[in-house]
Amino acid sequence: MAFKISDDCISCGACADTCPVGAISEGDEHYVIDADSCISCGSCADGCPVGAISEE
Secondary structure: OOEEEOOOOOOOOHHHHHOOOOOEEEOOOOEEEOOOOOOOOOHHHHHOOOOOEEEO
16 A cells, blocks of 8 residues: 655655655655555655655
């Protein structure tokens, strides 16, 4: 199951730096996770300072 980033994202980029497969990129309003690339490791959720990332 892939992770997703909510609208609570502050666009700090911490999640993108922790993703081992590069599945996170900057979107129009906040960072987004490519569900097809996500390996569901949870590194992004652990590194998010505002808790904006959860499993879908």
